[in-house]
Amino acid sequence: MTEPIGDPLLDPGATADELAFEGALRPASLAEFVGQPKVKGQLEVLLHAARLQDRAPDHILLAGPPGLGKTTLASIIGAETGRPIRYSSGPAIQHAGDLAAVLSALVPGEVLFIDEIHRMSRAAEEMLYLAMEDFRIDIMVGKGAGASSIPLELAPFTLVGATTRSGMLPAPLRDRFGFTAHLEFYVADDLERVLARSARLLGLEIEPAALGELASRSRGTPRIANRLLRRVRDWLLVHAGSSDLEGVRAALELYDVDEAGLDRIDRAVLHAIAHRFGGGPVGLSTLAAAIGEEADTIESVVEPFLVREGLIGRTPRGRVATPAGMRHARADMREPTLDGL
Numbered sequence: 001m002t003e004p005i006g007d008p009l010l011d012p013g014a015t016a017d018e019l020a021f022e023g024a025l026r027p028a029s030l031a032e033f034v035g036q037p038k039v040k041g042q043l044e045v046l047l048h049a050a051r052l053q054d055r056a057p058d059h060i061l062l063a064g065p066p067g068l069g070k071t072t073l074a075s076i077i078g079a080e081t082g083r084p085i086r087y088s089s090g091p092a093i094q095h096a097g098d099l100a101a102v103l104s105a106l107v108p109g110e111v112l113f114i115d116e117i118h119r120m121s122r123a124a125e126e127m128l129y130l131a132m133e134d135f136r137i138d139i140m141v142g143k144g145a146g147a148s149s150i151p152l153e154l155a156p157f158t159l160v161g162a163t164t165r166s167g168m169l170p171a172p173l174r175d176r177f178g179f180t181a182h183l184e185f186y187v188a189d190d191l192e193r194v195l196a197r198s199a200r201l202l203g204l205e206i207e208p209a210a211l212g213e214l215a216s217r218s219r220g221t222p223r224i225a226n227r228l229l230r231r232v233r234d235w236l237l238v239h240a241g242s243s244d245l246e247g248v249r250a251a252l253e254l255y256d257v258d259e260a261g262l263d264r265i266d267r268a269v270l271h272a273i274a275h276r277f278g279g280g281p282v283g284l285s286t287l288a289a290a291i292g293e294e295a296d297t298i299e300s301v302v303e304p305f306l307v308r309e310g311l312i313g314r315t316p317r318g319r320v321a322t323p324a325g326m327r328h329a330r331a332d333m334r335e336p337t338l339d340g341l
């Protein structure tokens with residue numbers, strides 16, 4: 001899982017407490033998996049063909065931003081092929097020996113899921129090339145002139161790698177995946193279906209219009225949609241409020257999520273560019289200093305969303321507010337609460 005950064009409510013990374021909650025809402029089959037029609041269709045054929053030939057499916061790379069369902073798809077691949085699945089992650093594999101231990105413990109046909117595969121060490125990566133291609137690894141024993149390698153046969157397995165940064169994967173590793181699925185942000189209709197399913201599982205009755213409102217503020221990301229749903233559930237419980245549009249709007253107002261899904265940091269960035277720097281251009285470090293936030297948070301969480309929504313643009317001279325961004329900043333009369341504005 002990616003590390004949570006930025007505003008905890010709209011950060012696409014999962015918190016520890018959320019992981020348990022997410023397990024309960026995770027679809028168990030491709031049929032239950034909402035949206036991503038292209039990826040679903042591709043996986044259906046790939047898994048069906050493997051079943052017909054009674055062989056392990058090709059290695060699969062799942063690429064896309066956090067919270068869109070990569071871990072969910074990996075568990076579905078295991079379930080659909082009736083194979084056991086073992087979970088690991090790039091940061092946990094820092095030495096070739098860590099990977100050798102995982103690979104040598106695999107049972108025939110097992111699915112090995114490596115989350116954040118771009119964060120594995122270079123030595124482990126090189127060991128993985130051979131493992132993926134020939135189902136064997138060479139284990140080095142000794143050092144210097146006396147060093148030798150002992151070949152170790154592995155059980156055939158399917159590697160499912162997940163990455164939020166497919167560009168950071170070295171080409172030899174990328175090329176060894178038989179198939180790469182590119183997950184896209186969800187359209188609002190699909191997010192509404194994700195929310196309707198989660199509400200049903202949580203025993204919540206929420207009007208369709210209210211679910212639509214939640215979907216439109218969820219940044220195209222199921223994890224954020226489910227998180228906002230949890231906050232709405234709490235609000236309804238405490239206020240004994242009605243689960244209609246008004247109730248959902250009141251709950252989101254309390255948590256500072258605006259109509260376009262912008263949180264207080266997004267709004268602070270937009271306000272700073274629009275008002276303090278006259279629409280830009282302004283450099284990242286100046287912007288970060290002006291609102292008292294980490295440049296990294298702005299670059300990795302806030303900016304991609306604001307750019308995708310067409311509210312800001314990136315130019316060689318810095319960040320600028322688009323006409324839509326200027327309109328949003330003018331219309332939003334709420335005072336951003338961050339320091340320095």
Ligand SMILES: Nc1ncnc2c1ncn2[C@@H]1O[C@H](COP(=O)(O)OP(=O)(O)OP(=O)(O)O)[C@@H](O)[C@H]1O
Pocket residue numbers: 001002012013014021022023025026027032033034035065066067068069070071072073115162164194222223226
């Ligand atoms: N298509 C979907 N339909 C229903 N629920 C979904 C779907 N995709 C994701 N979810 C839900 O969203 C949450 C996050 O999904 P998941 O953990 O699979 O994301 P991820 O892409 O692996 O994230 P990360 O990159 O942070 O590991 C889970 O609770 C999951 O149940």
